[in-house]
Amino acid sequence: MILEAIGLRMGFTGVKALDGVNFHLRRGEIHALMGENGAGKSTLIKCLTGVYQPDSGQLLLAGEPYRPSSPQHATELGISTVYQEINLAPNLSVAENICLGREPRGPFGIRWKEVRQRAKAALARLQIELDVNAPLGSISVAHQQLVAIARALDVSCQALILDEPTSSLDRNEVDQLFEVLRRLKSEGMGILFVTHFLDQVYAISDRITVLRNGRLVGEFVTSELPKLDLVSHMIGRSASELEAPLAPRSLSAGSTFMSVEKMSGSRSTQDVSFEVSPGEVVGLAGLLGSGRTETLRMIYGIDPIQSGSIQFGNRRRSKLNLQTAIKEGLGLCPEDRKSEGILPDLSVRENLMLVVQNRRGWWRRLSRKEQQETVSNFINRLQIATPDADRPIQFLSGGNQQKVLLARWLAANPKLLLLDEPTRGIDVGAKFEISNLIESLRQGGMSFLFVSSELEEVFRSSNKVLVLRDRRMVGELTGDEIDQNRIMGMIAGNPE
């Protein structure tokens, strides 16, 4: 055993990010950490590496209790982390990056010769050849990733944590990385590997730990866990299997509000085709990184469409910008509410009324009374917990912020609302409330595109389900075809 966590608990305002999680990393193994959005993967890593201090629980390093006070401290203890985004300096040379912050010094400053030698040695250990004098920015992303790993190994390292190291690599580059990881494993290192590509998990890992909603689902030996079971562990369904779907499975064929035809974007989802009718909820199922968010971003005019088109009524568009999308009656509740959703300094009321006010035009200000009416209506309906509507939204808990963002669009009554993880991080009661609200608005003729990491929600609310895998649309299910096992099979890539 090299790294252990026992009964780890960690909470943020109102949300339990980790709830009694156990984790074991052995010497000479590659261990995959799996889970959907909000499962607690990154919180667990941050607790292990000293970014967060857990509320309770024990951390053991080679059997001895330890408490890293900072990432630096964790590195000194022998736990190195390579993050998804490469946190290195692209304008410095490969050698400088590898030794950054721990350059060997002599009486005349940094001993550059030794820096280069150390960098060469670190790269040689990974059996990669690179010009150590080249600026980091001039080499490929894959090599940059390997340099980041070489830097992590430059200190005496017992446990290596890789947070989605392959998300920006192509197939050959992934193979190269895996070869390096296998070599490190044979040297006895413990490697924790986070990814959302199932194939890669099966290609490289020995064991899998699955988290869901901050809880440990279990630790499994990779070779003994069928893919389908892994998906069902990640997505979870047991509790709600009996819950009847809210939305009717077949709608009487009516008009089409929007039809998407063979839409693809560069570095985005490929080959998406589907139709949305008024009063229809279309669920997007797929794992994190399968292209759910990217699809919504293209439809909303944020990311450019490279080929294919979207048709509203009889207007066919192969280019779409955000203002046009909004004029066509679209709205988006983005996934990352902090950076794309809330206006932190503004009050709950101002946040909630933003879309309505903007649609009226800036010169026709909503009176305080009109605002108050809508706001108190939504505060009651969605049970938004706030002392009053004039409190800055940044002081609300995440779940309540989410409800305000949802209300922001619902108040404006769009024709088609794109919901990206609308229930992430909010309590069960409110989730149910939101599902019911969606259903009643749907009956009123509003359409939804609904993305959720929780399959049961997609299952419960959708009239139609699109399945995405590896940034590609792999199927469309309607009516009685909507079946959790079937969806999971498609997500896992099993032939039917």
Place this chain on the structure above:
Amino acid sequence: MNSRQLPPYLWTIALLLAVFIFNAAFSPGFFTIEWRDGRLFGSLVDIVNRAVPVLLLSLGMTLVIATKGVDLSVGAVMAICGAVAACLIAHPQGSLLKDFQVESLAGIIAAALLVAVVCGLFNGLLVAKIKVQPIVATLLLMVTGRGIAQLLTNGQIVVFEHPEFQALGSGSWFGLPSPIWIFMLSFVLIGLLVHGTAFGKLAAATGSNETAARYAGVKVDSIKVWVYVICAVCAGIAGLIGAADIKAADSNNAGLYLELDAILAVAVGGTAMAGGKFTLVGSVIGAILMQALTTTILTRGVGAETTSILKAVVVVAVCLLQSPAFRESYRRILGLGRAQA
């Protein structure tokens, strides 16, 4: 329970009062305002009158800062607009504008402010469309603006005679100096624009989280262009008052460093430099505080060279008092318990 907070400029008001009381202690007639020759005279009137250029600049600057921007070019825009007005009146030798025949007061003002609008569009389009960082975009006009003003005046200080125009700077209407009236009118108009419509809210939304505002459909680009245009027009008005006051356009010195005073006034008034939260009233109080300090130092016979140091001390003091982290720590030191979140 109502969580509407106290205005952020309480400390600014407190400091302003402290400066006034300090003055009153040394010169007993400080608060006296007399009616002489059909107009008001007194130190307070004088302070506000002298503060007008910075007051005008800080109105526009508040809106720019609310959108997370900054406008360094306002001093240069003052110089340009003063030069335009002076050249239209005096037709100096070699001036680019010597052939333009504009005689009426309204024509002169309109021409100068039109130039200000162009300056504002230049800044705004650079920031909103070409996505140049505001500090860099407006630095361009800050540096080139004085050159443009010199081109207009052919490098001379243009002295002019135009009684009607001069009245903008040194006249008085209904007992108050005309600059104060011009400022009050601008304040009311901008106040109506910002709070009477939703413009202020959308500008604050843009500054608070631009991506979120854009996704909600707010046309953040045009809002940004507008705030830079408004800011430049405010600077243009200030430039006209400045030129009218000295009956001349001095391209090198008109409005010199006033952009910094305006930014200080906005910061001291409690507008968040990171955008999102702004207060026009706070900026007004901030600008008056800055001028009150300058006047105090000069009338106390302390050398003018210490002015900037004292201003700096006051700015630091106000910023510290407004900082939640600082307030938390002195509450702890004084044993007053934790502040409510």
